[in-house]
Amino acid sequence: MSVLIFVENWDGKFKKLSFELISYGAKVAEMLNTEVVALSVGYVEESELVKLGNYGATRIISAVSDNMNVFDSQAYTSIIADIAKQEHAKVIILSNNNSGKAVAPRLSVSLKAGLGAGVSKLPLSIDPFIVYKKVYSGNAFSNLMIKTDISILTLAQNSFELIETANNAGITKVVIDWNGLSVKTKVIEVQKQSGKILLTDADVVVSGGRGMKSPDNWPPLAELADLLGAATACSRPVSDEGWRPHEEHTGQTGKIIAPNLYFAIGISGATQHLAGVSSSKFIVAINTDKDAPIFSAAQYGIIGDAGKVLPKLVEAVKELKGK
Amino acid sequence: MKILVCISNVPDTTTKVRFVDDYKKLDITGIQWVINPWDELSLTRALELKEDPSNNIQTVTVAHVGLVSAEPTIRKALAIGADDAIRINAEPSDSFFVAAQLAQVLNTESYDLILCGIESSDFNGSSVGGMLAEFLGYPSVSSVSGVKVENGQFFINREIDGGKEIVSITTPAVAIVQKGIAKEPRIAAMRGIMMARTKPLKVLEPTAMESLTEVVGYEMPKPRAACKFVDSENPRQLIELLQNEAKII
Numbered sequence A: 001m002s003v004l005i006f007v008e009n010w011d012g013k014f015k016k017l018s019f020e021l022i023s024y025g026a027k028v029a030e031m032l033n034t035e036v037v038a039l040s041v042g043y044v045e046e047s048e049l050v051k052l053g054n055y056g057a058t059r060i061i062s063a064v065s066d067n068m069n070v071f072d073s074q075a076y077t078s079i080i081a082d083i084a085k086q087e088h089a090k091v092i093i094l095s096n097n098n099s100g101k102a103v104a105p106r107l108s109v110s111l112k113a114g115l116g117a118g119v120s121k122l123p124l125s126i127d128p129f130i131v132y133k134k135v136y137s138g139n140a141f142s143n144l145m146i147k148t149d150i151s152i153l154t155l156a157q158n159s160f161e162l163i164e165t166a167n168n169a170g171i172t173k174v175v176i177d178w179n180g181l182s183v184k185t186k187v188i189e190v191q192k193q194s195g196k197i198l199l200t201d202a203d204v205v206v207s208g209g210r211g212m213k214s215p216d217n218w219p220p221l222a223e224l225a226d227l228l229g230a231a232t233a234c235s236r237p238v239s240d241e242g243w244r245p246h247e248e249h250t251g252q253t254g255k256i257i258a259p260n261l262y263f264a265i266g267i268s269g270a271t272q273h274l275a276g277v278s279s280s281k282f283i284v285a286i287n288t289d290k291d292a293p294i295f296s297a298a299q300y301g302i303i304g305d306a307g308k309v310l311p312k313l314v315e316a317v318k319e320l321k322g323k
Numbered sequence B: 001m002k003i004l005v006c007i008s009n010v011p012d013t014t015t016k017v018r019f020v021d022d023y024k025k026l027d028i029t030g031i032q033w034v035i036n037p038w039d040e041l042s043l044t045r046a047l048e049l050k051e052d053p054s055n056n057i058q059t060v061t062v063a064h065v066g067l068v069s070a071e072p073t074i075r076k077a078l079a080i081g082a083d084d085a086i087r088i089n090a091e092p093s094d095s096f097f098v099a100a101q102l103a104q105v106l107n108t109e110s111y112d113l114i115l116c117g118i119e120s121s122d123f124n125g126s127s128v129g130g131m132l133a134e135f136l137g138y139p140s141v142s143s144v145s146g147v148k149v150e151n152g153q154f155f156i157n158r159e160i161d162g163g164k165e166i167v168s169i170t171t172p173a174v175a176i177v178q179k180g181i182a183k184e185p186r187i188a189a190m191r192g193i194m195m196a197r198t199k200p201l202k203v204l205e206p207t208a209m210e211s212l213t214e215v216v217g218y219e220m221p222k223p224r225a226a227c228k229f230v231d232s233e234n235p236r237q238l239i240e241l242l243q244n245e246a247k248i249i
């Protein structure tokens, strides 16, 4: 028996989210009294692979092929399913990110294993297997019972702390027969934005709404983000109006994020907006309207005009961070 | 070519959700039901594709797994412009069950492209599209932000961490869509509403299938501590609180 964790790599590197997954998986394995197997697919150097051991992976399987050239949900499902069978996986864990969402449901059918998507806590019990997950876009949570022998979980991003352990992991290499998987998708073009902090990875996010009044007022917001090492975001009307790029739209129909700190500046706090940001650890709101719903979701607030408050905030950060 | 759009029937996104039966069931009194926002956008994009004759798309069908109470939502999809609809007459107990029922439709009727939303705004499962593809052995592309047709071939934009990818896919295939797929959801016009009444809505009986998961109870989010206000003349205090009290910057 084992807990199997699918760890994605980005150009051969892991991220904080990979280590969160392993830390989480190690705790689940402890509850089940079993071992933690990390599965990496695609070429990753040994010095990087071994890092997975620092968070509790007892064995690391590195599945590689020279011919892999696309993230194909069907092919990845088949690779993970084969390893899951071989490892007698009782629980399979993926991230609730783009690739986890693409693969986990297919895996659920392939292995006939119930799926708990977007879990944000350790299982509440293991017999029966009950997980905790958001429903109604964050307006409630459910206790979901998985009735099958094998459970598949996708972990909500930034919902679990990193836990370091002594590393005694061994690495096993497996060669994938990629050509035998008859891949039906083909990459035509890749457009990467480089050099920017990804909204979904950022610990701090500075976000502007219609209360920012005009795209010309963004420089102090961007400067605040820069000073804090934060990513920038916006509400839907702001991206609809073309004030900011679509990639920045957060909320129910945009990106769903869970940073440690979220600045909502000139954002009213509509339920559809909160659906994308309510899992943030702290929310700071700046709004002229003292009754704006955003203040009910925020821990810290300033009632005031963003145009006037932002430059002062920038000065304060410069001063206090400078120390 | 034919497109199938799978639609889910969900509470309006501004609904204040409440539960009954000791937090075991959603209280449906007063709830307004709508097409899941993603599915509405998928339908919009499917209709846009059909309107361009060079894409050679003959029909756009919507499919829903649910009881007769969901028919107003299905009629709304027809009013927006779908040509016909299929309802599989069963309580949608979990995403595995729903995907299995939808797969049944695809066993008798073939479609070139199947569109599903990335998640439903009620269970936030992000599951049905991928499950359906696996049941059928079709390829699937997730996090899709654009679909177009060129020379009879589907090209799909998908979001990847830190960028976008354009991929081509062999049909039949499932595309699981998110932001960007269409700009604004299309709204039903009066003529559409009139026409929807007579458009075909086929009702199929479900196949025997179990569900793999079950909600055993709901919880409300923990109330957040009251907001602490800082004087707008002195934002410096905010930064100090974030540093010393919250300890996050």
Ligand SMILES: Cc1cc2nc3c(=O)[nH]c(=O)nc-3n(C[C@H](O)[C@H](O)[C@H](O)COP(=O)(O)OP(=O)(O)OC[C@H]3O[C@@H](n4cnc5c(N)ncnc54)[C@H](O)[C@@H]3O)c2cc1C
Residues within 6 Å of the ligand: A208, A209, A210, A211, A212, A213, A234, A235, A236, A237, A238, A249, A250, A251, A252, A253, A254, A265, A266, A267, A268, A269, A270, A271, A272, A273, A276, A286, A287, A288, A289, A292, A304, A305, A306, A307, B013, B037
């Ligand atoms: C199906 C559906 C899905 C949706 N999905 C999303 C989504 O994903 N994300 C999203 O954001 N929205 C979404 N919406 C829209 C949502 O309902 C709100 O309309 C939107 O979030 C409002 O954006 P806003 O807060 O920027 O603008 P507004 O609601 O216009 O609020 C502007 C705020 O700025 C304040 N303000 C004005 N002037 C100033 C100033 N000088 N300084 C400081 N504050 C000021 C005002 O008091 C107000 O609170 C969705 C809606 C629907 C129906």
